[in-house]
Amino acid sequence: MKTLKLLLSITLFSTLLSSCYTEVLVEDSIIDEPGISLAQLLDSYELWYVNINETTGNGEVPFLERAFTVSFRNGIFYANNNISGIGNNGNGYGIDVGAYGTDFTYVDIDHDIDGYYPLRVDQLGTNRIRLVDTSTNTSYYLTGYQRSNFDYDFVFYDNIHYFLQEFTAWKKVFTSQAGMLNAFDEENFLTFLAGGNDDTFLSSRDTVDTPIANLVYDYEGIYTIYDVQDDPYLKVLTLDYDYLDNEYFELSVIDDGTIQLFHPDSGTTYEFEGRVYIQYLRPSTDGSSTKLKQTDKKRKRIKNKVFNKDDFKK
Numbered sequence: 001m002k003t004l005k006l007l008l009s010i011t012l013f014s015t016l017l018s019s020c021y022t023e024v025l026v027e028d029s030i031i032d033e034p035g036i037s038l039a040q041l042l043d044s045y046e047l048w049y050v051n052i053n054e055t056t057g058n059g060e061v062p063f064l065e066r067a068f069t070v071s072f073r074n075g076i077f078y079a080n081n082n083i084s085g086i087g088n089n090g091n092g093y094g095i096d097v098g099a100y101g102t103d104f105t106y107v108d109i110d111h112d113i114d115g116y117y118p119l120r121v122d123q124l125g126t127n128r129i130r131l132v133d134t135s136t137n138t139s140y141y142l143t144g145y146q147r148s149n150f151d152y153d154f155v156f157y158d159n160i161h162y163f164l165q166e167f168t169a170w171k172k173v174f175t176s177q178a179g180m181l182n183a184f185d186e187e188n189f190l191t192f193l194a195g196g197n198d199d200t201f202l203s204s205r206d207t208v209d210t211p212i213a214n215l216v217y218d219y220e221g222i223y224t225i226y227d228v229q230d231d232p233y234l235k236v237l238t239l240d241y242d243y244l245d246n247e248y249f250e251l252s253v254i255d256d257g258t259i260q261l262f263h264p265d266s267g268t269t270y271e272f273e274g275r276v277y278i279q280y281l282r283p284s285t286d287g288s289s290t291k292l293k294q295t296d297k298k299r300k301r302i303k304n305k306v307f308n309k310d311d312f313k314k
Helices: 036-041 062-066 152-158 160-165
Strands: 020-024 029-036 047-050 069-073 076-080 094-104 106-111 115-125 128-133 140-147 167-175 190-194 200-203 221-230 229-241 245-255 258-263 269-279 280-283 287-290
Touching: 036 069, 036 094, 036 106, 036 115, 036 140, 076 106, 152 160, 152 229, 152 245, 160 245, 200 229
Parallel strands: 020 115
Antiparallel strands: 020 029, 047 069, 047 140, 069 076, 076 094, 094 106, 106 115, 115 128, 128 140, 167 190, 167 269, 190 200, 200 221, 221 229, 229 245, 245 258, 258 269, 280 287
8 A cells, every 4th residue: 555645736727728618616606717628637637536425416326336436548437446456456547447438518438337327527626526427416526636646545544444345354463462461362353244234343263274264253243433533544443342342443554455453451453464355346357347246335425433432431
């Protein structure tokens, strides 16, 4: 995983002015101003981050519900549907999932799995657009970045629920010498379920050399992710164990396959590595795209609560 800081300013579109005009939405009013063509606008940023929590409307465009970023490159439509590997897959663009063309204010996307979607494009700012499915009056809000100034760390933490679900299991690979003995020392595997059970975790005390396919889970419970006040690069993970109480951990990402859990009550630090990566959409050997069972995963509008340790006093 790359650690990159966002640039404090975005290159002004004045450097891209051409003789055509584009429509810009200003305080819900459409005005004409010198700009660029829609094709140039979509191509001017290498990555468009899908701000799923801003989505409005009751319909859905399936491939936008799954994607963390999309890219429009010379008629090919790309998407990053996984957090793990983002920044590396397809040179950062993700994988080829379809084709697109532009028609005045519409981008016509022919997705390999989900089919044809004509979406109206409203430009909201120099690097902000809205994609509107006019048939259902559903809107998606996207922010444009170059690969060199994209904050990959922020994307990991902003979508940490989905990152945890991208591996069949997480295997404990490290326990610090510092810290008091506690019951969680015995837990060697964790799994965070996707789909309709995406607040459910499983844990196993099987020995660390147990193959993932042979794991026997000892416990099923509820997990919750909390934000940390004034720190977007740290989360709190709570695991609701009946026999361990509701344990909480400071959750941080080491790389795109490793997480660290710090247990404040005991002072112990654990590291878990992801095992059996789940790729939500992948190219098949014949060059077409193939859905896996897990592709049914769609991102939900999630608003994390801010962690308050007083709620977890024992």
